[in-house]
Amino acid sequence: MSWAFDLILLALLVASAVVALRVRQLVATVAVLAVYSLLSALLFANMGAVDVAYVEAVLGSALSGVLMLVAVLITDNVRTSRSSRAQWFAIPVVTAVVVLLMIGTSGLPDRGDPNAPAMEGVAADYVERSLADTDTPNPVTSILADYRGTDTMGETAVVFTAALAVGLILRRGLRQATTP
Amino acid sequence: MIGTNPSSNVRTVSVLVVPFVLMFGIYVAAHGHYGPGGGFAGGVIAAVAVVVVRMIVPRTLSERFFPPSLALWLMIIGVGxxxxxxxxxxxxxxxxxxxxxxxxxxxxxxxxxxxxxxxxFGVLLGVCGAMVYIFDLLADVLSSSTGDVPQQPLSTSGDSSPASDAEASR
Structure with a gap:
C-alpha cells in the first residue's frame, strides 16, 4: 500500500516540477514550488523521516515561499524567454545524469536495512543508548544536539553567516538606492 | 504587500492566530526530546509568526511588535x-x-x-532572528524599489482604497 502512495506522490512531484518550469508568471512559479516542497515533505514523512519532513514543510513551503514572493515583487513578474539552443543542449545532459543516478542508486542497500554499511558503525549504538545517556527518547534530537552537537553548532553558524551575507549584499544596494 | 491591509477578515484571523503560532514554535523546539522537531523547525515557525504580522499590519505597529534591530540581536544571542x-x-x-x-x-x-x-533554545533564537532579518532586508529593498519611504506605514500599497488606509492608520 505504501508503494502506491509513494508512486502517486512521485507523479505529483514530477508534475509540479514541470508546471513550475512551464508557468510564465513568477508568482505562480513560487506557489507551485511551495506545493512541490509540501509534496516532498509528505514523501519524507512516508519514509519515516518525520523531522526532515517537518523542516521541509515549514521552511520549504511556508517561509522560503514568502521570501521568494518578496524577491519576485522586487523584480519583474514575468520571466523572459531564453534561447532554445541551450534547452537542446540540456536535454541529453539531464538524461545522462538521470540514467547515471538510476544505475548508481540500484546498488544502494534497501531503506531500513539493518545490514547496510551505514548501520554497522555507531548508528545502532546511538539508537540503543540514547535514553540511558541523555534521558531523551528521540534519538534524532540526541544525535543532533549531543552526539553530533558540533555539527549542529556549525549549521547554526552557517545560518548566521548566510543571514549576515544577505544583509551585507542588500544593505549596499539600499544605500546606493537612497543616495544616488 | 508589506504592511498593507488585505481585508478585515484576514487581519482579524491572522492576529488571532499569531500568538498560537509563536507558542507552537517554542513548543516544537522544546518538545524535540520526545517528538519530531527541534530548534531549527521551531525557529522557522516562530519566524513565520513574525512575518505574518509584518505582512498584514502597518509598518509602525509591526515594528512595535518585533523591532527590526531585535532580529540581529536574536541571531547573536542564539549563536552566542x-x-x-x-x-x-x-x-x-x-x-x-x-x-x-x-x-x-x-x-x-x-x-x-x-x-x-x-x-x-539557542538554535531557535538564532534561526528565528536570521529568517526575520532576511525578510526585513527584502522588505526594505521592496519598499525602496517602489519609491516609498520605508518608515511610513501603508506606503507600499499602490492599490488600497483610501477607506482602508484611514482604517489602518487608526
Whole structure:
C-alpha cells in the first residue's frame, strides 16, 4: 500500500516540477514550488523521516515561499524567454545524469536495512543508548544536539553567516538606492 | 504587500492566530526530546509568526511588535548561547559540548537533557532572528524599489482604497 502512495506522490512531484518550469508568471512559479516542497515533505514523512519532513514543510513551503514572493515583487513578474539552443543542449545532459543516478542508486542497500554499511558503525549504538545517556527518547534530537552537537553548532553558524551575507549584499544596494 | 491591509477578515484571523503560532514554535523546539522537531523547525515557525504580522499590519505597529534591530540581536544571542555552552563545558574540564560538566541539576543523563534543551533554545533564537532579518532586508529593498519611504506605514500599497488606509492608520 505504501508503494502506491509513494508512486502517486512521485507523479505529483514530477508534475509540479514541470508546471513550475512551464508557468510564465513568477508568482505562480513560487506557489507551485511551495506545493512541490509540501509534496516532498509528505514523501519524507512516508519514509519515516518525520523531522526532515517537518523542516521541509515549514521552511520549504511556508517561509522560503514568502521570501521568494518578496524577491519576485522586487523584480519583474514575468520571466523572459531564453534561447532554445541551450534547452537542446540540456536535454541529453539531464538524461545522462538521470540514467547515471538510476544505475548508481540500484546498488544502494534497501531503506531500513539493518545490514547496510551505514548501520554497522555507531548508528545502532546511538539508537540503543540514547535514553540511558541523555534521558531523551528521540534519538534524532540526541544525535543532533549531543552526539553530533558540533555539527549542529556549525549549521547554526552557517545560518548566521548566510543571514549576515544577505544583509551585507542588500544593505549596499539600499544605500546606493537612497543616495544616488 | 508589506504592511498593507488585505481585508478585515484576514487581519482579524491572522492576529488571532499569531500568538498560537509563536507558542507552537517554542513548543516544537522544546518538545524535540520526545517528538519530531527541534530548534531549527521551531525557529522557522516562530519566524513565520513574525512575518505574518509584518505582512498584514502597518509598518509602525509591526515594528512595535518585533523591532527590526531585535532580529540581529536574536541571531547573536542564539549563536552566542550555543557557542557559549560549548566553550563553557570545554573550560570546565570536559570536551566541547560535554554537558555533564556544566552546573546543571540531576544525574549526567538529566544534565545532558537540559544541555540539549539549552542548545535547542539557542538554535531557535538564532534561526528565528536570521529568517526575520532576511525578510526585513527584502522588505526594505521592496519598499525602496517602489519609491516609498520605508518608515511610513501603508506606503507600499499602490492599490488600497483610501477607506482602508484611514482604517489602518487608526
Amino acid at each position: 548561547l550555543y557557542v557559549g555552552i560549548a566553550l563553557a563545558s570545554l573550560f570546565l574540564g570536559g570536551n566541547l559540548l560535554d554537558y555533564d560538566e556544566l552546573p546543571l541539576p540531576g544525574d549526567p543523563a538529566q544534565q545532558r537533557y537540559y544541555g540539549i534543551l539549552l542548545v535547542e
